[in-house]
Amino acid sequence: MGKKLMTFTVLLMFLLFGCGQKEIRDDQVYLIQTETESVASGEELNIEGSVRFQAYEAISFEGRVLLTMSMDGKDLYFMEPLPNDNGPWVIKGEPREKVRIVKVNRDTQEENIIAESVPFISMVQWNNTGKIVAFGGGERLIIYDTNKDRLLMEDILEEDTISFFFWSPKDENKLYTENNNLSNGSIYYVNSQKKVEAYETKEQIYFKGKLDNNYYFATKWFNYDNQNKNMENDGVRTIIVDKGGNQVKILGEGRFRDSYQKSLLQVGDNGFGLYYTPDINQPNRIRTITKEYVFDAKFVDDGKIAYIIEDKNEDGNLFSLRILDKSGRELKKFQVSGSNLTLLPDGKTGYVGGPQWEKIDFAKNELEKGLSPVQNKDPEKENIYKSIRNAIEVLLKFELTGEEDSIKAKQYFLDTHSPDQWAYFDITNLFKDTY
Secondary structure (H helix, E strand, O other): OOHHHHHHHHHHHHHHHOOOOOOOOOOOOEEEOOOOOOOOOOOOOOOOOEOOOOOOOOOOOOOOEEEEEOOOOOEEEEEEEOOOOOOOOOOOOOOOOEEEEEEEEOOOOOEEEEEEEEEOOOEEEEOOOOOEEEEEEOOEEEEEEOOOOEEEOHHHHHHOOOOEEEEOOOOOOEEEEEOOOOOOOOEEEOOOOEEEOHHHOOOOEEEEEEOOOOEEEEEEEEOOOOOOOOOOOOEEEEEEEEOOOOEEEEEEEOEEEEEEEOEEEEEOOOOEEEEEEOOOOOOOOEEEEEEEEOOEEEEOHHHOEEEEEEOOOOOOOOEEEEEEOOOOOEEEEEEEOOOOEEEOOOOOEEEEOOOOOOEEEOOOOEEEOOOOOOOOOOHHHHHHHHHHHHHHHHHHHHHHHOOOOHHHHHHHOOEEEOOEEEHHHHHHHHHHOOO
């Protein structure tokens, strides 16, 4: 392996998993008190906030995951895992499990496949009439019109990468989205099948979540020079707005991810860092949960917090699911096979979108056996991938920290003569190079 190829591999891995920033110690929560003037504006909101979780009668759905149900409770929407016998194998990074979405009529048991071979679904949002539902996961968005029984804007959405979305509370046909690069991204109008790019609209406020029937969470880009002299830097902040989009209160910096009653979860604008605000009326009392890259974060049963970060395991492509209580104290952590989490409507059960489809009981904070579609394991290929992961880790450590792991270099890099390859020679010379 030549030096250029190794450097390319390092850059590729850097993009897949982000910088290996040092994680905040387990079981500790850091309280950040800003010393500058508060960016909060507006009077205290005397509200309780809302809880999106929805209780339902026991439903038998073996081998499927209940995603959501229609407002009248007659139609159920399930996610069904598809076998992944032949890969694609992931060396390091987010797994891309494929699923189908199935609608089942509760009375007649009639089934209808809504979407086939789409990424694992981790987010579901209904528009304000309850007639159109959007499913998201793996940077893919699927919009289904229940009245017309068809997908909307399918061709456009197949090409777009969307990481988060929320319906307008004013316009039943309008959907706000974001991607990894833009907190306020494209806007979709499903009635006219029109997509408006961020640079094409004058809208600065994008709806992102519901606080209660009168107020909503949104994100807005603030410019220090001409808008807010008391803010230290330009950047995206979460704000509270009314239905008309009028700004009511400015909260913390970052992207909205979830809310529970008066509590708020945000991630850093580049995906690094998870920030918890227990009470939106005290927006400066922000608790930093982690500085790691956050793949997914949600409120779960009874207002607890669940989030997923990279697991420090060099042999497998694994992730770490953490569960916190309302104070931000860590209750449990589990090694899981996927980077995204979906919740059943009541918020008490979740599934991880990885090869093992781990099932989590959030009421008991326990990891259970998941759906785990049948896959033919190839031990030889598994060992090859293990070696590649460890070799990449040796390169990453050296490129990012300057640490030379000579023991692992000797274990995972070899020189061969048939064919002629000089991997160990290259890595040892790379260690000797000065920059």
